[in-house]
Amino acid sequence: MITRKILFLFTIGFLCFFSLTAQQKNSKKKAHRQFPVFSNVVYQGDDEIYKKNPLNADEFYSPILQGCYPDPAITRKGDDYYMVCSSFAMFPGVPIFQSKDLVNWTDLGGVLNNVSEFNPHDTGISAGVYAPGITYNPHNGTFYMIVTAFTGNMGNIIVKTKDPKKGWGSPIKLAFNGIDPSIFFDDNGKGYVVHNDAPDKGKELYNGHRVIKVWDYDLEKDQVIPGTDKIIVDGGIDLSKKPIWIEAPHLYKKDNLYYLMCAEGGTGGNHSEVVFSSNSPKGPFKPSSNNPILTQRYFPQNRANKVDWTGHADLFLGPDNKYYGVFLGIRPNEKDRVNAGRETFILPVDWSGTFPVFENGLVPMEPKLKMPAGVVNKTGRDGFFPNGNFTFKENFTSEKLDYRWIGLRGPREHFISIVKNGLQINPFPVNIKELKPTSTLFYRQQHNTFSFSTILRYKPESEKDLAGIVCLQNERFNYVFGITKKGKDTYILLERTENGNSQIIASAKIDIKDTVRLEVKASGDKYQFTYALNGVDFQNLGNAVSGDILSTNAAGGFTGALVGLYATASNDAQPK
Template structure:
């Protein structure tokens, strides 16, 4: 039975690989008579913090990656830096970036980009893959990316490459449980893996009690060596204080000592980064007296321009021979809600003493930092480099290669899109946004608390089952759908709110589309407005402004940030009022 299922999946994968073929087409052979075509999209970020803090020539903004790019890990080979982040059920898995200077980053797409190897088909958006590690091993000139996959029965996996610019090898399933693995190579070439795990059976002392384990790693077999596992941290810095969620371990070696850096306190308001030292990679590890070395938990909740939840960090030697740390943090909106998700921040690190300390990591974080000495130009948002701060992203869908910021959910974007002479055609699946299946939706991360996202759409629905437009989504049970559909012979535009899986149309209007329609969502902090223009310029709000509460992790839960999607479905269940 399993073999037959595999053959069927491979056959469907083959069918889906053809450009412009959707699920409905592949299975039934029917053509979408009138699929929606998106002619252009303009995303514009306009946060006050960037307007109030303009950059000087020697500065750059942190976060370096805005929007849902959490759990960063970083490595280097020569003057090439590579950084990876969590992606959960977004596709491709594990976004990867390249830089020569830690300031200007190029988006290389995703490490796990084959459905045959990573398939989050039927998982919640916060499943999939998270907490990757990336390490360059100079002894065999090989990069290793290691991650926990919560789909497809993969568990902890590792992939390798000689050149991250040219893709990665097949995932290798590793023989241990737990999460947040990281691989380390000693001066003598020996390999070790550290990861978070549960305490030994019967030894869990309280909820959130976790341990850090180390294994020796066989580089020839690409497996941990059975029987070499050892608990090197029990609970955290001080077990008597019942620390929770010691996780995200990274091993380093400096001046003959081994350092273990971990997150502690859980990914929330108590999040922090702590450091331990040992004379051996297998311990015993002793915590620094000045822990934590990075946190934002000590400050008033109502502070201005708040950055919070700082932790889950990794260190790298910068181009100026000084250490830098990347870590996750959040920038809540005016209602203290987290809509943009956990983002990738950076700080310089002072490692002139025995232990590293994040510079200004124990005071309220500032929005900008100094560029490494010797770096002379901030090119973010120019010449193909990833943008940050306030920026405008215009997509006319005229390039042969779609920007990597456009992603799929639970499956490849290529399964449902076609780049045509008119624009981006979406071939709708018989799946709506609330299902735990790949959806025919091209997503873009919300990267600002104040933003607008406008799309021009050429579309005339044929039935009540057809809908196309924009979705703002935190997950499958918490989202807005703003789209065009039919009721009888009439065409309608509607706004549907889904909370806890319960959907309600909150506004609708009968419209007549003579040419194209322009749809827009505009957010000012927690307030979102949905509007449309039948002539391309004069926007009319559909209903009143609505709360972005359901687009926050505070309300919706989970680990991701809000996504904005170009959405089409042949299984619409949203009905006009």
């Protein structure tokens, strides 16, 4: 009996030892699996327009937000201005900026930063969330951000805060359809919501026929009041001319008159801003006789330094007691392609007459503006957002990652970690071509001529592993420039995906001793991908390729191109 017991205990002990040893081996195997580590990222903008138009001491550049920051809306509390923009499927949702002088802006991150409340995980890049409005209500000391979300059956939502620097409350779903909402508070504290909507059922006259509606808003329940909706604009400034896409409405009050300003013409070459007035926030609204008050549609297409598609604007009183307006516009490259996306511009507004008019908004726009009196231009310094030509360097040594780094369809925090040598990306089993959150840390393309480089420490283990740089317009239009495996060999490759069809442009077998430096250089429409195994001697991977697939001209949608640090455990790009 004793002998059998001893034998039993010995057997159990041996099995436990064997099991523990196996676990340790597996653990070591996992620990030795090398995830890609990125360091020394440098983004450098080099647009010719800024070289030819250096700033004087009293000037600043417009756009104030370069790259994909469209559909701006702005509000003021005391000396502080807060501005929000569209973000679509980028995460966090609704980027927000703060300024005291309209020139120097601080990036506060994103309003919708809780993925359990806003989750664009399965949306196309041009869905997600767009066209926000932001309004400060002095009657209750509260900021309201209202927006349309195309994910999770959210629809139109509103969030609130007493201080935008300290975060926002949970989204409240609003009981109306349509898009582009904004909220207005009258002198007596009463609230109104205006938005774009379809005409009443059976009354749509043509494609692009839309209406503007207004609702009374219940501040206690944070909800539009049922039955108070009213159409205040049908079609646009002149329905007989079949105007299209009246949208992005904002209500204002000045000298006891109510003003309704809207975009009209669609967010393309016919885009414009128009304005109406009324004695009541619920109309009837009469259009200004000098509409449009902002557009670039009347000028030659081949003009130099072209700014186009201007519209989707918001008005406000500046620190010099003068009115200004922010709005979207584009700066196409030499092929007239829109790669950097729709950006946020600013112009002074002349409101000395009955109706406001954007100063120099009806002539070809210039890149420079006079600053409000007493302002010092600190853009790109002291923590303020840069503009013009600038260099952004990231070594991933700070505990707080710059807000310009974003995720797509999900938080960046789900796949990144700061390690000794830089930023480690823990690859998802998701390809960049899938309609899912990707393990890619993205940065917006902010210039037509730019370079983006990084040092990559990585040794792929299989053909399913890839890491490198991606230039992306959307999941069906992109370039992948990365390191992967073929058999026992390591390769670098460049893959072009156009309308969902992928092609290997170039590939080369490489021997990575330690790190590899990757770089993409764009000069207008031409993008060149290069690499250096010793960090110094760069080699081209193939010839320069066209940036056509990184433009909205080819890919469609509403976003600008993104460039990112990409890793996947579901690679399907195979070297030649």
